[in-house]
Amino acid sequence: MKICVFLRHLRSNIKIMEKFKTITSTFVPLPIENVDTDQIIPARFLKATTKDGFGNNLFADWRYDKAGNPITDFVLNNPTYSGEVLVAGKNFGSGSSREHAAWAVAGYGFKVVVSSFFADIFKGNALNNGVLPVVVSESFLADLFAEVNADPKTTVTVDLENQTITDNKSGKKETFQINAYKKNCLLNGYDDIDFLLSNKDKIEAWEKNN
Amino acid sequence: MGKTLFDKIWDAHVVTAVEDGPTQLYIDRHFCHEVTSPQAFDGLRKRGLKVFRPEKTTLSPDHNIPTLNQEKPIADPVSKFQVDTLTKNAQDFGLTLYGLGHEKNGIIHVIGPENGLTQPGMTIVCGDSHTSTHGAFGAIAFGIGTSEVEMVLASQCILQPRPKTMRINFEGKLQNAVTAKDLALYMIAELTTGGATGYFVEYAGEAIRNLSMEERMTLCNLSIEMGARGGMIAPDQVTFDYVKGREFAPKGEAWEKALAYWKTLKSDNDAIFDREITFDASAIQPMITYGTNPGMGMAINGTIPTLDAIDEASRISFQNAMKYMGFSAGEKIEGKQIDYVFLGSCTNGRIEDFRQFAAAVKGKMKADNVTAWLVPGSWMVEKQIKAEGIDKILVEAGFELRQPGCSACLAMNEDKVPAGKYAVSTSNRNFEGRQGPGARTLLASPLVAAAAAVTGKITDPRNI
Numbered sequence: 001m002k003i004c005v006f007l008r009h010l011r012s013n014i015k016i017m018e019k020f021k022t023i024t025s026t027f028v029p030l031p032i033e034n035v036d037t038d039q040i041i042p043a044r045f046l047k048a049t050t051k052d053g054f055g056n057n058l059f060a061d062w063r064y065d066k067a068g069n070p071i072t073d074f075v076l077n078n079p080t081y082s083g084e085v086l087v088a089g090k091n092f093g094s095g096s097s098r099e100h101a102a103w104a105v106a107g108y109g110f111k112v113v114v115s116s117f118f119a120d121i122f123k124g125n126a127l128n129n130g131v132l133p134v135v136v137s138e139s140f141l142a143d144l145f146a147e148v149n150a151d152p153k154t155t156v157t158v159d160l161e162n163q164t165i166t167d168n169k170s171g172k173k174e175t176f177q178i179n180a181y182k183k184n185c186l187l188n189g190y191d192d193i194d195f196l197l198s199n200k201d202k203i204e205a206w207e208k209n210n
Numbered sequence: 211m212g213k214t215l216f217d218k219i220w221d222a223h224v225v226t227a228v229e230d231g232p233t234q235l236y237i238d239r240h241f242c243h244e245v246t247s248p249q250a251f252d253g254l255r256k257r258g259l260k261v262f263r264p265e266k267t268t269l270s271p272d273h274n275i276p277t278l279n280q281e282k283p284i285a286d287p288v289s290k291f292q293v294d295t296l297t298k299n300a301q302d303f304g305l306t307l308y309g310l311g312h313e314k315n316g317i318i319h320v321i322g323p324e325n326g327l328t329q330p331g332m333t334i335v336c337g338d339s340h341t342s343t344h345g346a347f348g349a350i351a352f353g354i355g356t357s358e359v360e361m362v363l364a365s366q367c368i369l370q371p372r373p374k375t376m377r378i379n380f381e382g383k384l385q386n387a388v389t390a391k392d393l394a395l396y397m398i399a400e401l402t403t404g405g406a407t408g409y410f411v412e413y414a415g416e417a418i419r420n421l422s423m424e425e426r427m428t429l430c431n432l433s434i435e436m437g438a439r440g441g442m443i444a445p446d447q448v449t450f451d452y453v454k455g456r457e458f459a460p461k462g463e464a465w466e467k468a469l470a471y472w473k474t475l476k477s478d479n480d481a482i483f484d485r486e487i488t489f490d491a492s493a494i495q496p497m498i499t500y501g502t503n504p505g506m507g508m509a510i511n512g513t514i515p516t517l518d519a520i521d522e523a524s525r526i527s528f529q530n531a532m533k534y535m536g537f538s539a540g541e542k543i544e545g546k547q548i549d550y551v552f553l554g555s556c557t558n559g560r561i562e563d564f565r566q567f568a569a570a571v572k573g574k575m576k577a578d579n580v581t582a583w584l585v586p587g588s589w590m591v592e593k594q595i596k597a598e599g600i601d602k603i604l605v606e607a608g609f610e611l612r613q614p615g616c617s618a619c620l621a622m623n624e625d626k627v628p629a630g631k632y633a634v635s636t637s638n639r640n641f642e643g644r645q646g647p648g649a650r651t652l653l654a655s656p657l658v659a660a661a662a663a664v665t666g667k668i669t670d671p672r673n674i
């Protein structure tokens with residue numbers, strides 16, 4: 001089915017997510033590889049039955065000591081760095097399928113996560129919650145870390161429509177991949193369930209044949 | 211060109227495909243536990259939807275449940291609320307629940323196969339990354355997020371981009387005391403934790419064909435730890451014998467029909483995989499992890515890599531891991547004292563794991579410095595342990611059995627390893643804090659766990 005066809009199927013009254021707009025923002029650097037979902041949101045915070053409040057516990061064990069006081073040398077506690085973009089080391093989001101990790105990243109206020117590599121399930125979960133995972137080359141990533149180290153006010157621009165990310169310090173630009181379906185969902189703030197249900201006849205036809 | 215096993219099952223479940231987008235895939239079996247499902251049920255309520263095919267979803271609480279005194283109310287009110295919410299959702303939406311105290315309750319990836327809910331040729335999902343376990347039966351099984359749980363509840367379908375395919379061949383025979391867990395830890399160490407990201411893996415070769423069903427589940431379970439979307443093994447007589455006669459397995463004529471179909475489920479000789487790797491299974495030693503991700507594994511009698519052997523970009527992570535674990539680059543870990551042993555989880559909490567552990571500790575005594583948590587994966591496993599007299603062997607050796615659940619695998623209940631303590635664990639993740647804040651986890655097989663439990667040290671199981 002073509003994208004334009006299915007978009008017409010979507011009822012416009014359910015818009016779960018905000019529309020994704022082009023972002024220019026400073027960013028928070030996390031130059032650690034293999035950041036797993038147990039670090040993003042430790043298991044003891046998974047007992048909630050709603051999607052709210054996870055942002056407060058994003059990276060909890062790196063962010064707070066045992067007494068619950070902020071650990072000053074962790075980047076989220078350093079007021080020098082801020083922004084709607086998180087830039088992380090290679091292989092971000094490995095480990096469990098907990099969508100709580102995406103809720104924590106979104107709840108904290110990040111709209112984009114940049115890395116040279118993402119774990120599959122995290123990538124899908126992020127997209128389903130309006131957070132855009134942007135895959136850049138290793139060298140682009142290394143440049144961002146070096147630049148923000150020298151100047152925390154360095155910004156990036158993420159343009160989903162054109163699928164580009166620009167390092168505004170060096171002016172370097174890279175294109176990133178995203179499938180057309182998910183791109184349209186993000187740009188329009190749609191989610192998947194309406195689409196699936198719009199194919200109910202096809203689902204029932206499949207069931208009959210099997 | 212021929213088809214891979216993966217292609218055959220995937221193609222048979224396509225409802226429709228979006229151009230330059232994902233495939234709408236029909237799901238045959240859906241499992242839910244208490245942690246990743248409440249927000250999905252809430253989503254249905256907000257939209258005013260029912261569960262589309264209630265008979266295809268099975269629920270069991272496992273993550274939060276205590277492993278002592280399960281007959282009493284759960285002490286932690288937040289855990290209790292989450293488990294009660296699962297019960298309420300089962301009632302409100304008319305779903306089958308194997309709740310706390312039910313004879314079929316247990317870790318979802320253990321109870322699916324043992325009740326015959328998991329069958330060859332199926333598509334199986336659950337809001338849990340270790341859903342890859344069910345691939346051992348020749349099924350496409352993978353973990354999903356909560357938004358996707360809601361999709362499956364609402365439509366019995368999911369939207370998925372088609373992954374690439376990889377085949378990993380294990381040729382040759384396994385050495386004595388080398389188990390499926392060692393195969394997996396070896397493979398993840400070779401390929402790294404992101405090495406199979408984007409791929410669905412089929413395991414093949416002589417060593418795989420010789421694995422029991424339990425061992426196949428252990429291997430497929432760990433596929434996710436190298437980033438794979440899932441792992442699978444072509445069904446054969448071992449699979450059919452395991453499934454036959456289980457409660458939800460097809461019976462009579464339906465069995466014959468199913469069997470005829472299942473026998474076609476293998477990769478064609480001329481099928482081409484996007485990537486193919488071969489390992490010599492006979493060279494693999496008993497393994498253990500020394501770091502803070504499952505890819506940081508080594509032969510138990512080996513040494514931790516030196517810093518110059520580590521990729522430059524990975525050195526900070528490596529050094530952080532050494533600091534967290536209290537180990538040094540280049541050192542041996544055999545002989546180091548440990549504090550805890552955990553036998554259990556969806557990786558190694560099945561009957562065969564308990565048989566192996568018991569055989570290894572039989573006639574010996576638990577070391578005084580070790581606290582051991584032996585947690586069956588389900589009540590059916592627990593029943594079998596008692597039926598075979600394994601519990602008596604364990605008690606004579608100074609061990610006690612706890613009640614089933616996920617337990618110290620992720621420490622959402624009381625079973626937390628204290629900060630700084632070392633735990634030899636048969637589970638699947640050694641991430642920082644996974645078994646409790648500050649806990650230091652060494653992943654290993656039930657045999658390595660048994661050797662550690664009776665010597666109090668990291669010990670090569672071939673030496674006890």
Ligand code: SF4
Nearest residue numbers: 340555556616619620
């Ligand atoms: S045993 Fe561990 S890995 Fe398996 S389902 Fe439970 S928490 Fe997850």
